[in-house]
Amino acid sequence: xxxxxxxxxxxxxxxxxxxxxxxxxxxxxxxxxxxxxxxxxxxxxxxxxxxxxxxxxxxxxxxxxxxxxxxxxxxxxxxxxxxxxxxxxxxxxxxxxxxxxxxxxxxxxxxxxxxxxxxxxxxxxxxxxxxxxxxxxxxxxxxxxxxxxxxxxxxxxxxxxxxxxxxxxxxxxxxxxxxxxxxxxxxxxxxxxxxxxxxxxxxxxxxxxxxxxxxxxxxxxxxxxxxxxxxxxxxxxxxxxxxxxxxxxxxxxxxxxxxxxxxxxxxxxxxxxxxxxxxxxxxxxxxxxxxxxxxxxxxxxxxxxxxxxxxxxxxxxxxxxxxxxxxxxxxxxxxxxxxxxxxxxxxxxxxxxxxxxxxxxxxxxxxxxxxxxxxxxxxxxxxxxxxxxxxxxxxxxxxxxxxxxxxxxxxxxxxxxxxxxxxxxxxxxxxxxxxxxxxxxxxxxxxxxxxxxxxxxxxxxxxxxxxxxxxxxxxxxxxxxxxxxxxxxxxxxxxxxxxxxxxxxxxxxxxxxxxxxxxxxxxxxxxxxxxxxxxxxxxxxxxxxxxxxxxxxxxxxxxxxxxxxxxxxxxxxxxxxxxxxxxxxxxxxxxxxxxxxxxxxxxxxxxxxxxxxxxxxxxxxxxxxxxxxxxxxxxx
Numbered sequence: 001x002x003x004x005x006x007x008x009x010x011x012x013x014x015x016x017x018x019x020x021x022x023x024x025x026x027x028x029x030x031x032x033x034x035x036x037x038x039x040x041x042x043x044x045x046x047x048x049x050x051x052x053x054x055x056x057x058x059x060x061x062x063x064x065x066x067x068x069x070x071x072x073x074x075x076x077x078x079x080x081x082x083x084x085x086x087x088x089x090x091x092x093x094x095x096x097x098x099x100x101x102x103x104x105x106x107x108x109x110x111x112x113x114x115x116x117x118x119x120x121x122x123x124x125x126x127x128x129x130x131x132x133x134x135x136x137x138x139x140x141x142x143x144x145x146x147x148x149x150x151x152x153x154x155x156x157x158x159x160x161x162x163x164x165x166x167x168x169x170x171x172x173x174x175x176x177x178x179x180x181x182x183x184x185x186x187x188x189x190x191x192x193x194x195x196x197x198x199x200x201x202x203x204x205x206x207x208x209x210x211x212x213x214x215x216x217x218x219x220x221x222x223x224x225x226x227x228x229x230x231x232x233x234x235x236x237x238x239x240x241x242x243x244x245x246x247x248x249x250x251x252x253x254x255x256x257x258x259x260x261x262x263x264x265x266x267x268x269x270x271x272x273x274x275x276x277x278x279x280x281x282x283x284x285x286x287x288x289x290x291x292x293x294x295x296x297x298x299x300x301x302x303x304x305x306x307x308x309x310x311x312x313x314x315x316x317x318x319x320x321x322x323x324x325x326x327x328x329x330x331x332x333x334x335x336x337x338x339x340x341x342x343x344x345x346x347x348x349x350x351x352x353x354x355x356x357x358x359x360x361x362x363x364x365x366x367x368x369x370x371x372x373x374x375x376x377x378x379x380x381x382x383x384x385x386x387x388x389x390x391x392x393x394x395x396x397x398x399x400x401x402x403x404x405x406x407x408x409x410x411x412x413x414x415x416x417x418x419x420x421x422x423x424x425x426x427x428x429x430x431x432x433x434x435x436x437x438x439x440x441x442x443x444x445x446x447x448x449x450x451x452x453x454x455x456x457x458x459x460x461x462x463x464x465x466x467x468x469x470x471x472x473x474x475x476x477x478x479x480x481x482x483x484x485x486x487x488x489x490x491x492x493x494x495x496x497x498x499x500x501x502x503x504x505x506x507x508x509x510x511x512x513x514x515x516x517x518x519x520x521x522x523x524x525x526x527x528x529x530x531x532x533x534x535x536x537x538x539x540x541x542x543x544x545x546x547x548x549x550x551x552x553x554x555x556x557x558x559x560x561x562x563x564x565x566x567x568x569x570x571x572x573x574x575x576x577x578x579x580x581x582x583x584x585x586x587x588x589x590x591x592x593x594x595x596x597x598x599x600x601x602x603x604x605x606x607x608x609x610x611x612x613x614x615x616x617x618x619x620x621x622x623x624x625x626x627x628x629x630x631x632x633x634x635x636x
Contacts (some may be wrong), residue, residue, distance in 0.1 A: 002061070003030030003049035003504075004073040004147075005164045006126055008135060008156035008314065010215055015045030018293065019168050023047050023159055029335075030075075030160060030504045038062040038071055043212070044128055044135070048073045052362055053260055053509055057098035066096070069130045070108065074101050075160055076123030076145045077511065079254040084118050108136065110482065113207060116222045120254070120338040120517065124202075126158060133212040139221045141517040142367075143204030143492025144189070146500055150199045151217055155208060161501070162337025165199055166635040171199050173635045180339075180596065181454060182465065187341040187622055190466070190493040193513060195338035195629070204492045225484065225520065231527040240530055241549055247522060248549075252278040255363055255583060262361035263288030265307060265351055265510075266316070268301025270543075270550040270559050271365025273308040275513055277553035278313040279363060288359055289314040294569075295322045298318035304516045307558060311518035321350050325573045326581035326624065333628035335505045340496050340629075341444070341622040343568045348502040356506040366499060367514035370483065370491045371523040373531035374543040377441040378479045385434055385478050438482045444622055453597045479528045487520065571617030575610060582606075585627050586620065592630035593623055 005023035007015045017040035024035055024047045031049025039045040048061040061075050078084070082102035087097070091104045100121075107115035108127055113136065122144035137158060139147050149158040150171045159165045166173060176197040179189045185551040191201040202208065205223040210216070244445050252275060256262075260550055264276050266289040279287045289309050293300035302318060309316035323346065332345055369375050440446070445453065466485040496515075503510045513519075523531070526545065533544040537560035551559045574582055585591055587606055593600070602623060608614035 002051055002073075002075045003027040003160040004075045004124065004126060004162065005047040005159040005168075006073065006157070007045045007168060007170065008210065008212070009043045010154035010156075010212060010583075014041050014043065015039060017041070017045075019170070020045050020047040022167040022169070023164040024049055026163040027159065027161050029507055032283070032507050034060055035101065036061050036073075038073075041130075046073045046126070046128070047069060049583070051504075051507055051509060053077065055259055058491050059097060059101060061101060063097075063099075063101050065105050065109065066094070069313050070105050071128040071130070072101060072105050072108075072125060074104060074123065075124070076121055076140065077255075077509070078103060078119055078123060079119035079257070079511075079516075080118075080120040082257075087118075091494075102586055113138075113209070113220075113222070122511070122515075135210040135212065136207065137202065137210075138207035139202045139204055139597040140224075141205045142487070142496070142515050142520065144496050144500070144515060145514070146497065147202040148194065148199055149202060149208070151210075152198055152214065158429055161335075162194065162196075162199070163334070163633070166196075166337075171196065171437075173532040174198070175596075175634075177454075181450060183339045183341075183626070184450050184453065185443055186490075186494075187444045187618075188494045188497065189338060189340075190489045194523070204488070223517070225487065225524045227253065227480070227484065227524075229525060231257060231525060233527070235402070237530070237545070237548070240526055241545060243522060244519070244545060244549055245552075247516070247518055248274075248367075248513060251516035251519060252363070253282055255511040255513055256282060258361055260360040261358070262287070262363070263290060263355060263359045264314075264315070264363045265355070265365070265621050266291045266305045267365065268304035268308075270547060270554065271368035271514060273304075273365070274550045275365050276308055276314060277312055278513075280314065287314045288310065289316045290351055290355040290358070290362070291316070291318045292347055292354060293318075293320045294347075295320040304561075305557065308554065311554070317354065319350075319354050321354075323350070323573075325579065326577070327579045327583065329585075329624060329628040330632045332627065333632045335501045336497070336629070337633055338629060339626045340494075340497065340501075341618075341625040342498050343570050343618070343621055345498045345502055346568050348498055352503045352506040352508045352510075356508040360507075361509040361511065362503075364499070364510055365514060366495060366510075366512040367491070367519075368485050368543065368546055371514060371520055372543045373479050373483055373528075374546075375486070376540075376542065377438070378482055379532050379541040380441065381434060381437055381482055382528075388433055423522065434478050434481060435468075438485065441589065442466075444618060452601050455598060466550065477528060479532050480524065483524070533572055536560065570621045571609070571615050574617055574620055575612070582620075582624070585631070586624050591627050592634075593627045595630075597623070597626075 007019060009015055019036055027049060031050040031051045032050040034050040036048045046062045053085040062071050064071050081103045085103045088110060091110060095102055104125060107118060116138055121140060123140045124145040124147040125138055146160055148162055148165050155170055157165060157168050157170050164415045165171050174197045175195060179193045179195045182193060183189050188455055189195060191203040194201055196243055206221050211219045264274050264279060264287055266276055276287055291302055291305040292300045328346060466489045470485050470488040499510055530545045532541050535541055547559050577583055605616040609620060
């Protein structure tokens, strides 16, 4: 696990060592165990920071092959590197180290860009093919590891974090109004956008090739979910579950390769509990587990985490933290480097901080909801669509039904009114309806609210941004449509950004077995009924097959208990404002937010929230994180 950065000058200038050093300094938390540079005073410069997990003695970077014709910097882990190494050894390659980094170099020598199909891991890397004068940058299939880049005016800059990008001094920092609109819409800025107009995120499962001789810049996709294949109707529930069990066991096993102490996050939910159970079956020593709650809030799942720890005899560390609450915002803003408002970043930061004092790597249960339809929006979408589009009604009956139900949906889903406004003259397509319902279910500020907040900048992003960007051909699979959008957007743009930045802020590596790409392929090949079923014993409908598998390891009473969850009490923190942070920032007339958004509307939300006449907690948190970014991370 590391941080990577680099500069390519095709404008006749040379890369200055001071710029590379500044990029590393901005990302020092990603790799406190070592740093390396290559190419200063030439046209290509690499910078690397190392958090040593595998091959502690000989794994330093940048790394080259024996002939010094290929240079590589790499962030992440290749879990199947021993298998790829064996294949390369059979083809005559010799290895000087025990690292997965050297495997990447020889894999590129053997297969070129085709190497990516051989890899199972989380990674972002950059490789310089010196004889062919080509630069190759790639990101893992699901987007676990980040990679930002800027390419204009014959200058390429890339880095693991936005802070590294801006520290180069070569990246223009003009704010992108499209990105600001998207942030208000979704609480994060989806790929390929960033808050700065010229900076892009390399999307998951894509790679870039830059020919230094011709200056040709090419971006390609090397992997995607097969959305055309139909599930095998003859397969039974047990057959699907046996495949999932075996695959997840292997995904856990290959993520246990480490030369440093490691453990696991144990939240009290079924996903992390299942991972801990499988880890326990593969280790001779007790698993080190870490759980966290808030000292001033009893709404956590610590008792359930304790049950799993006791069942599997883990070495369990449990903490109740006294939260800094709102005063943590400056630190969060600096690490994210652009506006990001997922409030679960707060507990993720704290549990990473606690775990990093005991271990250097942890396994987690991240990914279960996206792979196996765990979010309630999936079952809600199915329910609404089956009501809006029943089988075989006449056109007149369908129109009357649409009028009645669309009005009802408008009352339940904020912002749906605009979509339903044309019900007297037109009947929407099935595809158009699910897109609007899905988009509103993941929206934070509605289109009307964004229009009011942004003024002349309103309406830049479409209400169906994700569904138009990531079309899912299997349009009759409503849950699959929404899952695919989440796989391409919410997972890499929100969940994995949160986990990467908060763990790396504490120099902690995080590995997630449920994010193995083989599990993604299996999950999306299953029929919907394997994931969203009839009401389950806990009253839910979601994540059916994963809950059934977890029951084998954790017990049905544990899995099907009433869901509680760990919710950060943002609304209460704002009303109490114990530190005066809200008073000094967003509530103050001088807040930089008001240079971009409508002040009377925000002040109205603040007044209503503080008076208890409305709950605007999550919206105000969104605006506070924007305020924090403008104050502590925005580079003008």
